[in-house]
Amino acid sequence: MENPPLAPTITQCYACLKNVTDEDVFCPDCGYPLKGTPSEQENFITKSTFRDINLAASNNQVRKAGNTLFYLAGVFALGGIVFFVLRKDDPDVAAISITDFILAILFLLLGEYSKKKPLACIISGTCLYVIVQVLNFAIAPSSVISYIWIKIIIIGFLIKGIKSALEIEKIKKENNIA
Amino acid sequence: MIENKNEDVEKKPCIKCGVLIVLDNRFCNTCGARQDGKIIEPAANRWMLLQQGALFYGIDIVACCLVKFADFFQNLSRFLFFDILMAITAIIFFADNWTENKKLLTWRNFSWQKLAAYGAIAIASQIVVHYSVTWLNIAIYNKDDVYYTYLNGNYAAVIFLISFTAVMPALFEELGYRGYLMQTLLKVTDQEQAIYISAFLFAIIHMSVISLFWLIPFALFLGITRMRENTLWYGIFIHFCFNLTACVFELR
Numbered sequence: 326m327e328n329p330p331l332a333p334t335i336t337q338c339y340a341c342l343k344n345v346t347d348e349d350v351f352c353p354d355c356g357y358p359l360k361g362t363p364s365e366q367e368n369f370i371t372k373s374t375f376r377d378i379n380l381a382a383s384n385n386q387v388r389k390a391g392n393t394l395f396y397l398a399g400v401f402a403l404g405g406i407v408f409f410v411l412r413k414d415d416p417d418v419a420a421i422s423i424t425d426f427i428l429a430i431l432f433l434l435l436g437e438y439s440k441k442k443p444l445a446c447i448i449s450g451t452c453l454y455v456i457v458q459v460l461n462f463a464i465a466p467s468s469v470i471s472y473i474w475i476k477i478i479i480i481g482f483l484i485k486g487i488k489s490a491l492e493i494e495k496i497k498k499e500n501n502i503a
Numbered sequence: 504m505i506e507n508k509n510e511d512v513e514k515k516p517c518i519k520c521g522v523l524i525v526l527d528n529r530f531c532n533t534c535g536a537r538q539d540g541k542i543i544e545p546a547a548n549r550w551m552l553l554q555q556g557a558l559f560y561g562i563d564i565v566a567c568c569l570v571k572f573a574d575f576f577q578n579l580s581r582f583l584f585f586d587i588l589m590a591i592t593a594i595i596f597f598a599d600n601w602t603e604n605k606k607l608l609t610w611r612n613f614s615w616q617k618l619a620a621y622g623a624i625a626i627a628s629q630i631v632v633h634y635s636v637t638w639l640n641i642a643i644y645n646k647d648d649v650y651y652t653y654l655n656g657n658y659a660a661v662i663f664l665i666s667f668t669a670v671m672p673a674l675f676e677e678l679g680y681r682g683y684l685m686q687t688l689l690k691v692t693d694q695e696q697a698i699y700i701s702a703f704l705f706a707i708i709h710m711s712v713i714s715l716f717w718l719i720p721f722a723l724f725l726g727i728t729r730m731r732e733n734t735l736w737y738g739i740f741i742h743f744c745f746n747l748t749a750c751v752f753e754l755r
Contacts, residue, residue: 351535353528358535423643424712431715445696448553449703452560456707459564463572487553491546494692 380496383489387443390486393479394436394450402429444490451483549691556687559596563708586671593679604686610736621737625744632717633752639713669750673742680705681729681738698726
């Protein structure tokens with residue numbers, strides 16, 4: 326009488342530590358070449374390490390863009406307060422200060438939600454900032470020139486944030502990371 | 504009947520080599536091909552799409568600024584110029600990907616009940632918006648901000664007003680924002696973020712901070728309607744009813 330076939334041995338995948346059987350040529354969970362040549366295995370590990378580094382760097386850029394939005398919230402809030410204190414008697418003071426405060430609140434909300442929906446918030450924040458600058462330019466052209474370097478840096482951070490958010494979405498979706 | 508336990512597990516053929524594998528497996532355990540990964544456009548392509556969207560939005564910003572600040576347009580001619588520029592921009596960008604976008608112009612699930620319901624929602628929200636905006640403008644800016652003052656006493660321009668504040672914006676803003684911009688964003692990101700971004704961009708281009716409180720919900724509503732109904736026409740009708748009610752307030 327023949328012996329029944331042995332149940333496949335269960336071991337751990339070298340890359341993701343999930344259970345695999347000795348029938349598997351590739352890990353069904355992460356795609357690691359369990360029976361591949363050492364160079365194939367090394368290649369796989371290098372690629373996934375590179376992906377992790379890329380993800381970490383992109384997350385860092387997105388965080389910087391989020392901080393830029395918080396910084397803008399602070400700038401507009403401060404601007405509103407300063408304007409209110411300096412020009413108390415101006416009849417337009419309430420209108421301008423309130424506009425500044427609403428912008429500050431918008432940037433604050435965008436900065437806060439950029440942790441959850443980075444792409445949507447950073448794109449929205451960038452467009453809002455650009456529109457504010459365009460309006461400033463239309464009302465008082467010289468105002469855009471002041472602190473122009475800071476403005477360029479802000480736009481730079483935001484655009485890098487958008488690119489990194491695109492990269493993160495791609496990595497996450499392709500690898501099913503929630 | 505004795506069944507092998509392994510056979511109970513639901514299986515599917517590998518997308519590459521065709522060997523049966525467990526349904527939940529993310530990789531084929533025979534050839535290593537990925538099973539669940541969605542095919543996503545490379546980040547570079549999506550970045551290019553965003554730049555194209557930015558060009559569209561930039562043109563709209565310039566047009567809005569010209570209408571708001573430039574002196575060389577008087578009264579009606581400025582709205583004529585503005586509406587025609589917006590319309591041309593929206594049509595060019597929308598038609599750029601005509602084969603994919605034309606499906607948005609079909610109206611398969613047409614229903615009178617839905618149309619009436621959407622129209623009623625639009626009119627009701629404009630009434631609420633009109634009174635709250637009037638109140639806010641007086642409270643904060645000490646003025647009753649009338650949008651279309653050039654009309655005073657000029658009733659020959661009623662048709663002009665309706666076509667340039669109700670028909671044209673409804674048609675071409677929907678074509679541009681819920682049509683072109685949203686289609687582009689859907690290729691770049693997921694549905695939820697596409698709705699958020701297009702709504703926020705649509706709201707802030709009106710360049711009125713006070714109006715944001717109703718523009719953002721209104722634009723979100725239009726975006727959700729566009730996604731749910733898969734056609735632009737309900738959005739156009741809502742937008743038309745909303746703006747037409749505003750016209751009625753102006754004409755009183």
